[in-house]
Amino acid sequence: MTNPFEPPRRLLLGPGPSDADPRVLRAIAAPLIGHLDPAFLALMDDMKRMLREVFRTENELTFAVSGTGSAGMETCLVNLLEEGDEAVVMVNGEFGRRMTDIAERCRARAVPYDIPWGQAVEPQDVERALASARAPKLVAVVHAETSTGAWSPLQEIAEVVRRSGALLVVDTVTSLGGCPVEVDRWQIDACYSGTQKCLSCPPGLAPVTFGPRAREVMRRRRSKVQSWYLDVSMIEKYWGAERVYHHTAPISMSYALAEALRVVLEEGLEARFDRHRRNHLALAAGLEALGFRYVVEPHRRLWMLNSVYLPPLATGQDEARLRRRLLDEFSIEVGGGLGAFKGKIWRIGLMGESSRREKVLRLLSALDRMLPEAGHAVRPGSGVAAAEACA
């Protein structure tokens, strides 16, 4: 037999999961009720309503997929794509690449458009990508690339896509709840997210929303959706007035997400965005004072995911070793690089409950102490001082 698991107390400043709100952790531990209990059905309705507020949409078809953010991605693509369809995918990091892979598994003709890692997707990129396609059914874009820290200007991109007549599918896994996501105003057709980033909820559910054009495309499908588990035509009857049994909803995670959404809406979206912006600026000031360099140019940097090159270190020191010391000695988690950025950068998340001034200062204070020992000379306390100077 093993001993009961007692997780270490961490400060989560990686690419996700981020710290869960304490209220969410209280909510998740409530005793179970049945998934067809009238009280649970009312909770599902509350979740739909609150998700619509957070996505800023009137879309009736707004719910949480019973899987993590990646299941949300797959849900959007498998329901909208059929064999032979053309899908333009903007690829400026790991998650664009993943969408290409999924589109191909749908037997669609994926048209990936590559942009160097660390750069945002710009409207003119989308124009060029569309020009290289024949009759694209959809364009897929990652709003906030968690692998690189780049923030793509979604509103302008949406205008370009709208003019083309293609559907716009957007990954807001890292952006939702941390910076503006305007599903209706920007006319996004399908959008998915995850719970464990700026919503401050454990990972395990994927909020999604589908607009009227996307629903029309799904209604006109010639073939069944290849995934039974993610088939929206069935799931919508479970989340809708009919309550037709599909699968058993994850009860405890639903308690958690409902409470997380309540916390987000009580703070207010605008206040929450502003908090993310301010803490990002404080962190950036501190990191730059310590010799870190941002991967992304200033006006395309995400508030919630800071990707940075490390300052020069002494021989025998590297980012992985430093990151492990940060975890072991200070109990702070930051992320390493993915793909081309592996071993080269850190990804520092300031998401939801993790985007707090005191948490920024705790990280900088640890770096203030660690960097000199790792062979990078800085004046004592310069990281914290720079952040504190940042109003």
Next chain:
Amino acid sequence: MTNPFEPPRRLLLGPGPSDADPRVLRAIAAPLIGHLDPAFLALMDDMKRMLREVFRTENELTFAVSGTGSAGMETCLVNLLEEGDEAVVMVNGEFGRRMTDIAERCRARAVPYDIPWGQAVEPQDVERALASARAPKLVAVVHAETSTGAWSPLQEIAEVVRRSGALLVVDTVTSLGGCPVEVDRWQIDACYSGTQKCLSCPPGLAPVTFGPRAREVMRRRRSKVQSWYLDVSMIEKYWGAERVYHHTAPISMSYALAEALRVVLEEGLEARFDRHRRNHLALAAGLEALGFRYVVEPHRRLWMLNSVYLPPLATGQDEARLRRRLLDEFSIEVGGGLGAFKGKIWRIGLMGESSRREKVLRLLSALDRMLPEAGHAVRPGSGVAAAEACA
């Protein structure tokens, strides 16, 4: 804004979810850690080891899919089937039907073999089904049909399948942890379950295990698995020594499942099975004294899912109304019928933490009081008395 959600306190005696163990609800509320934290990787290894004990297998490829039991079903089928493969599916209820649907979405040639609802799958049924197929790649069977309460003799079925050379895929969503499931001894090739039945954990994860023959079939695939999210060739690298990032594991649900498995193994599988058996017999004695009739013949009845026809009721009374009164007045949930059994039967679950003598008596005591008011004459207290007489 809505008020914080306070779930009603229920006794869950439906087809699932069942009551979660209080220790599991304490574990699920622990603060989050990262999914690549050394402490979390150790927890994943613990889960794999404990899942192997519960499945009674040495299979290295044993883990929890990040979705509910239905995602476990889909995982087994999409990884083993390719276009044009033949899949024999034994259909004696809702879940066999669902496997047929999924197999067809894999573009496999599904060969469903229908058995009347309420009956078990017998070895001779499997022989006949195999005789009607050409070159079946696999045979899929539901061990414990949650929609009907029928318990199929898996060991004998496995022998028939083994002789045919086809793979055996088994649904143990309702059976695992409540009655014997011997993956290695019975030579089951792929097996999936859910967390919310006899494991007494909230719904949201799907334990799965794949044996050597199944792994060989997956290695030899000609095409990519159609689901990216459920692609075992990628997930196994995440759960294996490489820890290659695939998706973010559901942290809190993993805490919960690990604790649930610990509870199961501390009780001991044999003791747990015996508890399920004894409580089923007590419930059956009580229900029969009250005029309920079992759908399934005695030697094929599940211990954990009791499907019963109701006694005759007065005009204007029906099962749905009685079930709703049981929920509203006694806060006890039991399930109604699915498909052909809708409106005709109740499904009473005694799963995991819900399979307790005091819970059986609480239900019978409520029925003792409700049935006379609903127009079915019984002597006061006869349900409870019959159960108590059952040693």
